[in-house]
Amino acid sequence: MKKLALILAALMAAGTLTSCGGGAGENGTLNLFTWEGMFPEEVLTEFEETTGIDINYVNFDYDETMLMKLQAANGGDYDLIIADDYIIETAIAEGLVQKLDKSKIPSIGNVNPLYQGQFYDPTDEYTVPYGAGVQTIVYNPANVGIDITGYADLWDASLADSVGIISNYRVINGMALKVLGKSYNTTETADIAAAGAKLNELAPNIRLIKDDYIQDDLVSGEINAAVMYTSQVTMAKLTDPSLEVVYPKEGIGFGIMAMFVPSKAPNADAAHKFIEFILDPERGAKCYEYLGYYCTATASEPYITEEYREFLTLPAEFSKDNMEMIENITPEADDAHIAAWSEFKGLCE
Amino acid sequence: MNRKKQRTANLAVLPMYLFSLVFVAGPLVYMLVLSFMTRDGFGFQNAFTLENYAKIFDEVYFATFLESLKLAVISTAAVILLGYPFGLGAALLPTKYARFFRTAQMIPYFVNSLLRLCGWIIIFRANGLLDKVLMAAGITDEPLKLLYTYPAVVVGMIYVLLPFMFLSVYQVAEKLDLTLVEAARDLGAGKVRAFLSVTLPLTMPGLKTGIVLTFIPSMGLFFIASILGGNKVVLIGSLIEEQLMRAHNQPFAAALSVALMLLTGVVCGILMKKRRDV
Amino acid sequence: MKFRKRSLIYPIVMTVLTYLPILVVAVYSFNESKLSSKWDGFSLKWYAELFRDDSILEALGNSVFLGVTSSVLAAVIATSAALGMARSKLPLKQWVEKLALLPLIIPEIVLGMVFLAFFSLLGLPFGMLTLIIAHTAFCIPYIYTEVAACLDSLDYSAIEAARDLGAGRLTAFFTVTLPMLSPAVISGMFLSFAMSFDDVIISIFVTGVSVNTLPIKVYTQIKTGLSPKINALCTIMLAVSVFCLALAGIIKKIHQNHS
Numbered sequence: 059m060k061k062l063a064l065i066l067a068a069l070m071a072a073g074t075l076t077s078c079g080g081g082a083g084e085n086g087t088l089n090l091f092t093w094e095g096m097f098p099e100e101v102l103t104e105f106e107e108t109t110g111i112d113i114n115y116v117n118f119d120y121d122e123t124m125l126m127k128l129q130a131a132n133g134g135d136y137d138l139i140i141a142d143d144y145i146i147e148t149a150i151a152e153g154l155v156q157k158l159d160k161s162k163i164p165s166i167g168n169v170n171p172l173y174q175g176q177f178y179d180p181t182d183e184y185t186v187p188y189g190a191g192v193q194t195i196v197y198n199p200a201n202v203g204i205d206i207t208g209y210a211d212l213w214d215a216s217l218a219d220s221v222g223i224i225s226n227y228r229v230i231n232g233m234a235l236k237v238l239g240k241s242y243n244t245t246e247t248a249d250i251a252a253a254g255a256k257l258n259e260l261a262p263n264i265r266l267i268k269d270d271y272i273q274d275d276l277v278s279g280e281i282n283a284a285v286m287y288t289s290q291v292t293m294a295k296l297t298d299p300s301l302e303v304v305y306p307k308e309g310i311g312f313g314i315m316a317m318f319v320p321s322k323a324p325n326a327d328a329a330h331k332f333i334e335f336i337l338d339p340e341r342g343a344k345c346y347e348y349l350g351y352y353c354t355a356t357a358s359e360p361y362i363t364e365e366y367r368e369f370l371t372l373p374a375e376f377s378k379d380n381m382e383m384i385e386n387i388t389p390e391a392d393d394a395h396i397a398a399w400s401e402f403k404g405l406c407e
Numbered sequence: 408m409n410r411k412k413q414r415t416a417n418l419a420v421l422p423m424y425l426f427s428l429v430f431v432a433g434p435l436v437y438m439l440v441l442s443f444m445t446r447d448g449f450g451f452q453n454a455f456t457l458e459n460y461a462k463i464f465d466e467v468y469f470a471t472f473l474e475s476l477k478l479a480v481i482s483t484a485a486v487i488l489l490g491y492p493f494g495l496g497a498a499l500l501p502t503k504y505a506r507f508f509r510t511a512q513m514i515p516y517f518v519n520s521l522l523r524l525c526g527w528i529i530i531f532r533a534n535g536l537l538d539k540v541l542m543a544a545g546i547t548d549e550p551l552k553l554l555y556t557y558p559a560v561v562v563g564m565i566y567v568l569l570p571f572m573f574l575s576v577y578q579v580a581e582k583l584d585l586t587l588v589e590a591a592r593d594l595g596a597g598k599v600r601a602f603l604s605v606t607l608p609l610t611m612p613g614l615k616t617g618i619v620l621t622f623i624p625s626m627g628l629f630f631i632a633s634i635l636g637g638n639k640v641v642l643i644g645s646l647i648e649e650q651l652m653r654a655h656n657q658p659f660a661a662a663l664s665v666a667l668m669l670l671t672g673v674v675c676g677i678l679m680k681k682r683r684d685v
Numbered sequence: 686m687k688f689r690k691r692s693l694i695y696p697i698v699m700t701v702l703t704y705l706p707i708l709v710v711a712v713y714s715f716n717e718s719k720l721s722s723k724w725d726g727f728s729l730k731w732y733a734e735l736f737r738d739d740s741i742l743e744a745l746g747n748s749v750f751l752g753v754t755s756s757v758l759a760a761v762i763a764t765s766a767a768l769g770m771a772r773s774k775l776p777l778k779q780w781v782e783k784l785a786l787l788p789l790i791i792p793e794i795v796l797g798m799v800f801l802a803f804f805s806l807l808g809l810p811f812g813m814l815t816l817i818i819a820h821t822a823f824c825i826p827y828i829y830t831e832v833a834a835c836l837d838s839l840d841y842s843a844i845e846a847a848r849d850l851g852a853g854r855l856t857a858f859f860t861v862t863l864p865m866l867s868p869a870v871i872s873g874m875f876l877s878f879a880m881s882f883d884d885v886i887i888s889i890f891v892t893g894v895s896v897n898t899l900p901i902k903v904y905t906q907i908k909t910g911l912s913p914k915i916n917a918l919c920t921i922m923l924a925v926s927v928f929c930l931a932l933a934g935i936i937k938k939i940h941q942n943h944s
Contacts, residue, residue, distance in 0.1 A: 122655065
């Protein structure tokens with residue numbers, strides 16, 4: 059018992075010692091609320107040193123958690139949030155987001171217009187994009203006998219038990235919708251059910267469904283083809299350049315992460331300073347290379363190194379006409395999606 | 408004197424009493440109420456409905472309960488078989504060895520559970536450590552593809568839950584009066600008889616606790632199935648998460664949780680009752 | 686009963702299996718590549734990155750503080766309740782006993798959500814306080830069940846013997862009852878510390894702007910993938926705890942040799 063008390067005391071001492079790091083900077087604090095690992099450490103440090111504003115980096119796992127926390131805080135507590143497109147639409151609708159003061163962001167023109175004027179913020183009053191993901195297929199040509207050009211090829215019998223997909227039903231059900239020639243955002247439950255039935259036929263080919271480390275499984279040979287997120291594609295290609303990346307011919311789905319300032323942010327000024335700081339072309343390039351997502355600032359593209367350029371910038375033929383974002387849909391349609399998805403997962407043994 | 412004793416006892420129970428009534432019953436009531444509400448966009452509206460509970464009996468959702476129950480039972484059984492002898496065996500060793508094994512079970516918790524599972528991924532994956540060892544030894548010719556299978560999920564469950572059984576059995580067995588076992592042996596009882604009539608009953612409280620602490624979490628655990636099983640086993644926990652975090656259906660998620668709670672409670676009750684009869 | 690070397694085999698096998706995946710994690714903390722599927726050669730770069738990241742070390746400190754505080758609090762609450770439960774006459778006590786165990790049964794994600802809603806209803810400031818309350822709530826069941834099991838198997842004759850020999854109630858409690866309970870309290874506290882130290886879902890929901898815990902830092906790397914600097918951190922923590930325990934063992938030995 060004495061030993062235990064001693065160990066506890068030592069742990070406590072260690073705990074309090076290391077947790078005393080914080081403290082506000084001379085020009086206040088920026089409460090930055092986003093996923094872990096969104097910025098290289100040196101960029102955050104540089105911001106703190108040049109502005110005297112201390113960054114308090116707080117993390118969430120899901121966009122939904124973020125929204126619940128922001129609702130609980132009534133749009134306060136946090137100064138700058140980076141999250142996914144669809145949740146921002148909800149946050150704006152609930153009045154939890156404030157309009158940006160563009161006069162404080164002179165570099166706003168650096169943003170790639172392809173990623174502006176989207177459904178979640180049609181007039182670009184509230185958000186500045188930071189990274190975009192495009193849904194792509196990656197496969198290992200050494201182990202795959204066919205030429206994969208679109209989603210439909212994943213149904214090929216030669217790929218039995220060797221396909222990996224991410225665990226997001228809107229993306230995966232959406233893939234089946236695309237194969238059937240429908241929109242990602244259809245609200246026709248009959249269409250969604252048809253997509254579910256189509257998806258069930260894919261089950262024998264599925265080896266795994268997961269969000270994390272799917273690129274590892276492709277590199278190790280566990281699977282031969284995968285539908286994955288952009289940062290995973292970047293990592294996979296950097297590790298094994300022989301992998302093929304395919305922009306599915308049925309149509310491109312993409313998502314955007316964007317920065318916004320909550321309605322009652324305690325330090326909105328610092329948030330604007332940070333946005334401006336990240337829009338600096340050279341610094342932005344450094345961030346996107348670290349992040350591994352598509353660069354959303356045109357001005358940063360020239361600064362992206364050769365090694366990364368093909369993964370972080372979109373080929374010229376892409377335009378708003380052949381790309382579609384995944385948007386919020388009606389609860390009924392969502393229910394149909396999740397029922398189809400649960401059934402599909404149960405079939406993948 | 409007796410009254411004084413009772414007052415002390417009341418006082419001793421009071422902190423947990425108050426804490427549970429406020430911080431457990433409070434959230435619980437919120438959850439119960441929520442499970443009867445109607446979903447509305449991202450949140451919910453205050454309109455009473457039983458629809459959330461009716462929906463549970465949809466075949467596709469009901470199946471997840473059975474799947475979770477199956478995995479929990481398999482995992483708990485495996486943990487009993489592996490963990491009970493481990494805890495008992497370690498506790499009966501001379502103190503310095505016993506303490507060593509107990510401490511050894513505690514240290515791994517400084518390593519995040521996600522990372523520990525990643526360790527298994529590296530071992531199990533195609534062309535991973537295990538495959539390399541087996542192929543080098545000439546036992547197998549090609550990768551076994553062990554990862555993302557049901558057995559891999561069970562291994563992960565056992566790995567995460569075993570310490571609960573180990574510690575529960577250990578702490579009771581450590582105080583075991585070995586003279587009783589010896590007396591039984593002296594009286595001519597065989598090894599098995601001595602175990603069944605003396606050791607097992609004496610360590611039963613530890614075993615029971617171990618079962619409760621293994622079975623209950625295993626009903627809700629789903630991240631092991633998603634990491635080591637490639638998400639192909641659809642568990643109730645992952646359904647609840649999806650309802651809450653992707654489908655934005657808070658009332659249905661609450662109803663599912665209430666159902667899960669009832670199911671777990673009932674199974675635990677039956678389990679404990681049976682044990683008491685033995 | 687004599688001690689046979691043979692009886693060491695099974696515990697050793699189980700211990701080796703426990704450490705196998707952890708050793709793999711430790712080895713891969715020296716991997717040059719970010720991906721674990723490829724060994725790119727020995728490198729210390731993740732250790733360098735770890736030490737440049739203040740926020741991770743701060744989160745580690747918070748996690749330790751939170752784990753220790755909640756398991757100590759839970760130990761006090763649960764142990765005293767377990768001791769008093771048999772004699773207490775408080776109304777509905779059996780129901781409260783079951784109620785206290787419920788946080789084990791409710792899925793974490795729902796528990797997190799209802800805690801968030803409930804705490805904001807109460808107007809509690811989100812941060813360390815709410816974290817400690819939530820963690821204490823799910824730590825209590827572990828300690829309570831362990832201590833209750835121990836009380837079930839307890840040899841009450843020893844306590845009575847002590848009382849017969851004239852020991853006062855408090856003396857009997859501190860010299861006989863408590864030492865007999867301590868293995869159970871230790872097991873329970875350890876399990877609660879472990880659960881608290883590893884919890885992420887509930888923590889994310891109930892924490893405030895200024896407190897991150899280590900698991901939050903680990904699990905929220907969703908967009909970019911887990912950085913091996915977490916492997917590096919865990920390797921260091923493992924090494925430090927093994928070192929401390931070895932040191933404690935040596936000190937104890939020297940102490941014994943002296944006396």
